[in-house]
Amino acid sequence: MQSQAGWQAGAQLRRMGWLLHAHHVETKLLALDHAVKANFNPNQPRVPAGSADGGQWTGGGGGGGGRNVGGSDGSDTLVGSDGDDRFGDLPDIPKERPPNIRDRNRLVRRIATLVARMAGRVGAGRAGLIIAGLDLAQWVYDEYQAYARITAYADPPKTLEELHDAVSFPAAGYEIHHIVEQGPATVEGFPKSQIDARDNLVRIPKLKHQDITGWYATPNERFGGLRPRDYLRGRNWEERRAIGIEALIKFEVLKP
Amino acid sequence: MKRPPLSDMTVQELVENFAGIAMAQDEALLDRDTSKFSRLFHQMQDVSGELKARPGDQRRALLTLYDHPNAQVRLKAADATLAVAPKAAREKLKEIAESHEFPQAGDAGMALWALEKGISTPT
Numbered sequence: 001m002q003s004q005a006g007w008q009a010g011a012q013l014r015r016m017g018w019l020l021h022a023h024h025v026e027t028k029l030l031a032l033d034h035a036v037k038a039n040f041n042p043n044q045p046r047v048p049a050g051s052a053d054g055g056q057w058t059g060g061g062g063g064g065g066g067r068n069v070g071g072s073d074g075s076d077t078l079v080g081s082d083g084d085d086r087f088g089d090l091p092d093i094p095k096e097r098p099p100n101i102r103d104r105n106r107l108v109r110r111i112a113t114l115v116a117r118m119a120g121r122v123g124a125g126r127a128g129l130i131i132a133g134l135d136l137a138q139w140v141y142d143e144y145q146a147y148a149r150i151t152a153y154a155d156p157p158k159t160l161e162e163l164h165d166a167v168s169f170p171a172a173g174y175e176i177h178h179i180v181e182q183g184p185a186t187v188e189g190f191p192k193s194q195i196d197a198r199d200n201l202v203r204i205p206k207l208k209h210q211d212i213t214g215w216y217a218t219p220n221e222r223f224g225g226l227r228p229r230d231y232l233r234g235r236n237w238e239e240r241r242a243i244g245i246e247a248l249i250k251f252e253v254l255k256p
Numbered sequence: 257m258k259r260p261p262l263s264d265m266t267v268q269e270l271v272e273n274f275a276g277i278a279m280a281q282d283e284a285l286l287d288r289d290t291s292k293f294s295r296l297f298h299q300m301q302d303v304s305g306e307l308k309a310r311p312g313d314q315r316r317a318l319l320t321l322y323d324h325p326n327a328q329v330r331l332k333a334a335d336a337t338l339a340v341a342p343k344a345a346r347e348k349l350k351e352i353a354e355s356h357e358f359p360q361a362g363d364a365g366m367a368l369w370a371l372e373k374g375i376s377t378p379t
Contacts, residue, residue: 210288211359215366217290219297221335222370231375250365251358 148173152205157255163202163248175209177202179244180237181216184229190237200241204253212247262306267314274303274336275321275329282328285359304336315340322348327360335367338378345378346371 152173158166167176178185178200185195194200204212216229223231232240248254262270277300284293307314319341321333334348352364370376 208358211362214285214288214290214359215363218285218293220363220367222367222376224376225297225301228366246369247362247366250353250369251362252356 149206153207155205155253157249157252159255160202160245163204163254164198166203167198167201169203171203173206174203175206177204177209177212179248180240181229181232181244184232185237185240188233194237202248202253204248208251208253212251212253215247215251262302265306267307267310267317270303270307270314271317271320274300274307274318274332275324275326277303278321278329278332279326281332282326285328300332300336307336313340319344327352327355327357331360331364334364338371342378 148171150173152171166174170176178195179202180190180195180200182195186192217227219225219227220231228243232243245254249256262273265273277296281293281296281300284290284296304315304318307317315337318333318337321329322344324330324333330348331352334345334352338345346368349364349368353361353368355361371378
């Protein structure tokens with residue numbers, strides 16, 4: 001049985017670990033923020049791993065570049081627009097680990113969504129490179145295994161067939177999505193065999209799933225102030241599917 | 257401190273109020289808090305309605321938010337000006353739809369699609 005002293009030492013280590021990771025994430029977020037604002041080029045040369053500045057961007061070459069990771073001045077790599085501040089304030093990382101899981105999940109969601117938004121600015125195909133280059137998600141992964149969610153969010157759009165096929169292969173960072181929303185369709189008496197049919201199921205990034213579900217669940221001027229989910233009430237399967245397909249396209253999950 | 261009624265606010269104050277609500281919406285979206293978003297949606301409708309009721313339909317004042325740093329503010333400003341500046345508003349929606357900034361990019365794309373399909377007409 002662990003002694004009281006041992007338990008206290010373990011708790012102190014976990015506390016220090018959180019603090020170190022929090023600093024790490026703040027640094028990386030700041031770097032990513034600067035990099036995206038400066039039209040970051042992930043292919044820009046970087047200092048080789050192993051040296052003191054390993055992984056940081058060098059000043060030479062490349063059209064973009066962010067402030068050096070690690071807090072040095074980095075003025076040689078700061079190019080591009082300084083005036084573009086589209087992401088607003090970065091989230092403060094609490095210096096103490098939030099005591100309950102709800103707060104921890106909220107924090108991770110905020111970070112993951114902000115990072116994905118920033119990364120999205122330079123193109124879905126390059127977002128994964130940026131995330132990997134910044135080594136941002138290690139802390140998130142350690143704490144919440146959310147790394148998969150972030151990288152999946154950077155997936156380029158796929159064909160409908162690819163999204164259908166992927167349903168048979170569950171993976172971290174992805175969820176099964178019903179093109180015609182499952183809950184309302186069930187309530188309105190559509191048969192389960194139709195709701196859960198292969199052509200109504202797709203595997204999509206979890207955060208995109210949440211974005212799309214959120215869109216259905218919030219009031220919308222373009223649907224007469226109704227939630228799209230309510231707008232579709234009483235409508236036939238084809239209308240529901242048309243909107244479901246369009247949402248997948250507009251949220252860049254499905255190729256147009 | 258209690259807020260003054262919308263009818264007592266200047267157009268500039270209403271625009272600032274509109275932007276503040278949109279930024280709070282953005283926070284609600286980040287937190288996946290649909291109840292909070294719904295409340296803010298109706299607050300925004302009230303502000304937009306107040307601007308519309310002012311002489312000359314002052315919703316055009318929201319055009320100043322088209323370059324706001326926050327994507328949700330730009331999205332909502334574009335949406336609220338569709339009736340008074342349709343060309344500029346559609347261009348702004350298109351720009352947001354192509355921005356990869358989610359969920360606003362998806363919402364803007366769906367708004368353009370709904371307009372194209374005639375699901376609702378901006379008034």
